[in-house]
Amino acid sequence: MPRKLQLSGITRRDAIKTATSAGIAAAVSPFVHVNSARAAKTLRILQWSHFVPGYDKWFNNTYTKEWGKKNDTEVIIDNINLSLIESRAAAEVAAQKGHDLVMFLAPPAVFEDQVVPMNDVYAECEKKHGKPIDLAIKSTYNPKTKRFFAFSDSFVPDPVNYRTDLWGEIGMKPDTWEDIRVGGKKIKDKTGIPVGIGLSAELDTAMAMRAIMYSFGAGEQDAEGNLTINSPQTLEALKFVKALFQETMTPEVLAWDPSSNNRQMIAGRSSLVLNAISVTRTGENNKMNIHEKIAIAKAAKGPVRRMGLEHVMDCYVIWKFSDNIDGAKKFLVDYIDGFKEAFLASEFYNFPCFWGTVPDLKQLVSNDPKAVPPDKYAVLSDVLDWATNVGYPGYSTAAIADTFQTWIVNTMFAQTATGAETPEDALKQADTKMKAIWAKWKDRGMI
Amino acid sequence: MMRAPGPSALRPVPRGLFSRIADNETLLWPALLAPAILYIVLLVGLPFLLSLYYSVSDVTVASRAVNFVGLENFRRIVESATFWTALRNSVIFTIVSQFFVVVFANILAVALSADFRGKWLVRLLILLPWVAPISLGAIGWLWIYDSIYSIINWTARAVGILGPNDWPIWLGQPVLAMASIIIVQIWRIVPLATVIILAGLSSIPNDINDAAAMDGAGFWRRTFQITFPLVMPITLVAVLFGVIFTFTDMIVVFVLTRGGPYDQTQVLATWAFFTGIQGGDLAGGAAVSLFLFPVLVAVAILFLNVARRTEVT
Incomplete structure (x- = not known):
């Protein structure tokens, strides 16, 4: 006669049967597929x-x-x-x-x-x-x-989003990167409200840092796909971001995720961010008055060109x-x-x-009915003149994707901005990593 | 007085496959062990062998052809500054978090071994961080540490600990970011360690403590000279679990900091993920993750040896 488990009153045989049935059901169920009868x-x-x-x-x-x-x-x-x-x-x-x-x-x-x-x-x-x-x-x-x-x-598009009231008070508009540094500092000194451009391992930072690089004439590669990160232009871009961070921002940008800049702007705690129009749309859709104070501008102009990224x-x-x-x-x-x-x-x-x-x-x-003013988004109509791809002036290759997804550019800028590394050392480290990536994808016949 | 067997007891027992296995001790133990062995082989053994194979190849997330490249992936990894940062962070993350886990778990286990009203509720609350999905817990902590809405900062400011211009950025400053992920890992692992140590405490015969009390030993003497030595082997098992879970964990770091700021909280597990899955270099990711293996094997052997030596028979 089967032995009985003392407390439950079920037999060992019952327990094994139940456990086996449950195990089989759990193992097989993901493979059971019921076809829809509605469509071919x-x-x-x-x-x-x-x-x-x-x-x-x-x-x-x-x-x-x-x-x-x-x-x-x-x-x-x-x-x-x-x-x-x-x-x-x-x-x-x-x-x-x-x-x-x-x-x-x-x-x-x-x-x-x-x-x-x-x-x-x-x-x-x-x-x-x-x-x-x-x-x-x-x-x-x-x-x-x-x-x-x-x-x-x-x-x-990835335009500049800025507070018209704060920038109006100092009599400036963020048209160039130098404007953003100078104006951002004035606003921060006066009101304590910083600029909010990410320096973290996330998408928005990746785009913002490339926008600065490209407008300074730097790039990960040339038009033929050859690695060109180690250049005087990249060094200039790094030095600029260091100044931008130290004069206009706070360490919070080092911890950001892709929605942090939205939250900072909507909370009224940023004078300027680089983001899609989701910032203002959030304000409009949730009836938050702050959206009326946020304007959209073209990608900022650098020493070489005006160039932003797709967001x-x-x-x-x-x-x-x-x-x-x-x-x-x-x-x-x-x-x-x-x-x-x-x-x-x-x-x-x-x-x-x-x-x-x-x-x-x-x-x-x-002429957008939700926007205040209605022509707020008009600046986006010539976006193709100032938006480019990741990997500009070349194509978005496997090496570019690998560099992008492992946040090498983001880390290089964050190391420099915080003073953890000198611009030269941060660039050297990034160059070493990227050389390995280029060699790897070349070996695999992808670039 | 004996009762006559009822009609159901007289029915013949069916002798199917299940019945034969259930009643046969020689078949039963392998049958009961089989699912666990199958699980380990399929979900641990095969992936491990596969990662060994991948680590000496040029496989990507998209390639089906696998070419042997020898130790090239390992050479590339050790040349990367990020790898050494990740290795250092993994060691710090593990050692510091497990030190506090042992301290807190012992305190909690001793407290929970006493009888008091509402003990079941306290036990339930302590277990919650372990049974709740870690990704959900980590997202909760993400909000607690948020750079704009941090409840820690808000409370500290409300009670006057922080001044009007003080606002620590928990996940944005290297030391604070490391401390933050360690705190979450402690919060996550303490319940498991507590339960393991509690089981060890309840296995200590009452006679020993009674005899010590009769001889005049107070609480601290009993704790340090009787309880701790007796639970040492099981504490080491708890630490072993904690070390393995922490060294191989990527969820806490991935959700909270994604390795930032500038790789200062990057650990081997997240770096393996970024390289292998996000970056598409599966072979490189496998090679990074394999650096974990010899370390964990050495730690496991060391701990199990020490546990055996300290066992009181």
Whole structure:
């Protein structure tokens, strides 16, 4: 007769049966897939949770539902935190299973071997809407393999956001980097309110530091992709950021995440940040009066040129192991056809990579009903003149992506700004790391 | 008085596979061990072998072809200043946090071994940091340390500890950032260590303490000359768990500082993640993570040896 466990009253046999059944169920359940009876095909999309909630509402609940009905496809959207995209993509590649479309927020050149070339998608969109912008091409094309490893539908401008009241009081406007240093210091000395440009291991810092580098004539590489970080121009940019940090900022920028500058500006504790228009949109949508005091300006001018970055570069990839490659390509082409809706749903956050899809963009951004004043966003209409890609003046290659994602440039600037390293030593350290990265990707035939 | 067996007891017991295993001692123990062994082989053994393989290759997150490159990845890693910073930080993070874990866990375990009203509630509260998902806990701490809304700073200012112009940036200044991640790690590991040490305390026979009390030994003498020596082996096991969990942990650092400011809280686990997954260099990431392995093996052997020697039989 089976022995009984003293307290529970169940037999050992029962316990083993239950445990075994539970174990098998737990092990097998992830592999059980129930196909939808409603649509013939499925299209799975992985993308970030947009900074403008209204965009996700439109994309998830309206646009994709309607597209799905027209194409007899069930569209499933998974929205995840922006910092998890790379790790999720790596997991899908390892499993050779996952979504049909994956959207990265920075050029994903390192995934080139696993993705379907997008040359035909670009060609079809070009036929309908004209050439894509240079920013899209530089961010998604590998000149070595002659392949588009991703498709960019849109990008997000990265203008200067500044407090008109504070800058008005000192009689200045932040047009150049030197203005920002001088004016930022005056405001901080007078009011205690600092400039808020990140110096941390995060996206916004990565963009801001590159904007300074490029406007000072420095860069990670030249147009041919050769490593050029170790230059007198980079040294000048480092010395400038050191002065900027010490004269206008506080150590809080060393701890920031991508939304910290939004919070600082909205809390009224910053005179200037570099960010997308999510700062002012948050204020407008949440009826916080501070948004009326925040103005938008073009990327600041440096000693060599006026050059900013894209704040976010939407880059869709289709895995080679996707179950619905054709459907994913069609989705992208159709999405570009109706891109104006996306532009409006994102409240001017997502700018088109096919400029012809929003022919009245200039008029729209010059008269926004939510903005105070209504032409607040008009400055964005010539964004293509002052926004460039990561890796300027070259392409966003695997070496550029690796450097970007391991925050080497961010660390170099933070080390210098805080005085932890001299500008020369910080540059030398970054140069050593980047030489190793360039050698590594060259060995692998990616650059 | 004996009762007649009921109708259910007279029914023949079905002799299926489960029944045969359940009733057969020689089959039962391997059957019960099998899931654990399978788990270790699949989720620990295979990934470990795979990372060994990757570390001497040029594999990326996207490549299927794997070419042998010898020790090239290790050579590149040791040439990087970030690696040495991460190694130093990992050691500091682990040693300092585990020192405080041992102190706090012993105090808590001694306190919780006494009888008092509401003990179950106190035990539950102490266990919460361990049972709650660490990512959620870390996000909570992120807000506590926030550069703008830090509740610590706000409270300190409200009670007059901080002046109107003082506002420590917990995650932005190197020493404070390291202290912050250590505090969170202590908060996270103390419950586990407390439970382990508590189990050790409850296994000490009452006779020993009673005899010591009869001989006139006070609380401190009993604690330092009886209790601590007797729980030393199990305390070392708690420390071993703590060291391994801390040395291999990336969540606390990833959520709170992402290695910043300028790599001053970068640890090997986060650097391996940034290199291997974010940067796409899977081989490099595997090589960084393998630096952990010999250290952990040495620590495990040392602790288990010391635990065996200090065991009181």
